[in-house]
Amino acid sequence: MNPENLKLNTICTHVGEVADRQFKGAVSPIYPATSYNFEGVDEKRYPRYFNTPNQQALTRKLAALEHAEAALIFSSGMAAICTSVLAFLQHGDHVVLQKALYGGTHNFVVNEFKRFGIEYSFTKGLEKKDFEAAIKENTKLIFIETPSNPLLHITDIKMVAALARANNIISVIDNTFASPVNQNPIAYGIDIVAHSATKYLGGHSDILAGAVCAKKEHIEKIASLGINLGGNLSDYTVWLLERSIKTLGLRVKAQNRNARKLAKYFSKNEAVSKVYYPGLKSHPGHELASTQMKGYGGMLSLELQPGIDMDHFLTSLSLIKPSMSLAGVESTISVSVRTSHALLSEEERKTQGISDRLLRLSVGIEDKRDLIADFEQAISKVRAKQI
Structure with missing residues (x-):
């Protein structure tokens, strides 16, 4: 079953299912183990490594929804955003962020970047000239959010993606307010798409989670840092999120x-x-x-x-x-x-x-x-x- 040939509701319902080969149940079984065999196996599994059966199944569904090569699921939206951003930055780098952002993201930047020696600039507006004016020689990443929280500002995704690409800069978008149903930024050239899965992906006000979708190369880099930071999601919640996305x-x-x-x-x-x-x-x-x-x-x-x-x-x-x-x-x-x-x-x-x-x-x-x-x-x- 090639996800590229499937429509939205079919992807939501079927892609990323864990087959119940023992009892033939209609829904994915839960694999809650935190300890797996390391001998005679193709993959050494551990929840913090983002590779349990339920974690891997859910990320296939998320990647299909955002038309990405791969995805990761985190314990919160901020865990997803922070890990993704920091994975591509080091001391002395600079980040451009759009003027209007979710308060948690804004707070993370202004209160934590200094300790890592990371510089940042917020744009004065949302036009191309505003982003161009903020880019420096050491700019490594551009972060946008559209529609923005809470004033629903709209940022030109294609413009930002092209500008980032032309300057060899990683582009990241918070796509939470739109959801994959309404907007697929990778189709417009964005490198990394982040979600607070607590919101539309979960959809029932009972799940705390985050997600990141991108090409495999970027996901591997994010996962490398994520393993050290330990922002993985419980398999019980992973299962609930997979269930919830069926009606997304x-x-x-x-x-x-x-x-x-x-x-x-x-x-x-x-x-x-x-x-x-x-x-x-x-x-x-x-x-x-x-x-x-x-x-x-x-x-x-x-x-x-x-x-x-x-x-x-x-x-x-x-x-x-x-x-x-x-x-x-x-x-x-x-x-x-x-x-x-x-x-x-x-x-x-x-x-x-x-x-x-x-x-x-x-x-x-x-x-x-x-x-x-x-x-x-x-x-x-x-x-x-x-x-």
């Missing part, structure tokens, strides 16, 4: 539809002052997103009108859960300055355009009419209290 295509497409409907609704609602969603024609990155994304994603952000008590609004919601993470089948909402970007200084958040009133909404698979009704009843409660 169905879930994400439903979330795409809901998010687009809600974004249009919020853009016309008098209680909302701003909406950030690349599926809206008013979004500055809409045209670019339309060329590199198959769907606009299930994430959107919004700001309520200044007169609306935001805390009362959050506590008044019934279906939509105020929650720190995202991309589950249930809709969740968070305040970026208190959660994903809490580790950034006020000035750093201001530079990225993240206001104190910014709400990040992860749209689930519920009926959109129920989600709209929940928003409206919460707004009504806030207004009733203010009268």
Whole structure:
């Protein structure tokens, strides 16, 4: 079965299965062993070496989804990102990072790079000239995130990949918000694709994991460092993640539809002052997103009108859960300055355009009419209290 000839939902369901040759079960069996025979075997297996049966099976599925040669699965999204970045850097190297990034990635760079003697620059914008201006003679890696967390900025993937290639620089993208359903950066020339698998790949708010997809040469280099850092994932969680990915295509497409409907609704609602969603024609990155994304994603952000008590609004919601993470089948909402970007200084958040009133909404698979009704009843409660 050649994954290149299979469609999305078939890849999600079948690629990377572990065959149950003993009992012929319909799902992959779990191999939880942490100790394997070393005599008379083709491969000496150990969980920290990323080579248990379940780990290897899952990485085949991930590689197929991202059209990559190989993949690795980690214990968290940040483990995947940090290991991948550090695998290609050493003392004296320089990294270019786009201006708008997930708070955890930003915090990792500004707080940890100095101890390794690694230099870094954040771009002033997201245009080609901004990336070109940030590149130095010792630049070894460019890191981007599109759509970005939490303002859904869109970065030109093909442009960044070409620029990196022309300067002999490794390109890395955080593809978490898009998921492999909506965006496949390797097709545009990106070297390494990272995911917080906690989000859409897991999809049920009960798995903590990370993933990296790339050509075999890069994956081997990342694995070499990963073995030393010990960021492997438990085979129990590996099995759960393989199970969850079976419905990835169905879930994400439903979330795409809901998010687009809600974004249009919020853009016309008098209680909302701003909406950030690349599926809206008013979004500055809409045209670019339309060329590199198959769907606009299930994430959107919004700001309520200044007169609306935001805390009362959050506590008044019934279906939509105020929650720190995202991309589950249930809709969740968070305040970026208190959660994903809490580790950034006020000035750093201001530079990225993240206001104190910014709400990040992860749209689930519920009926959109129920989600709209929940928003409206919460707004009504806030207004009733203010009268």
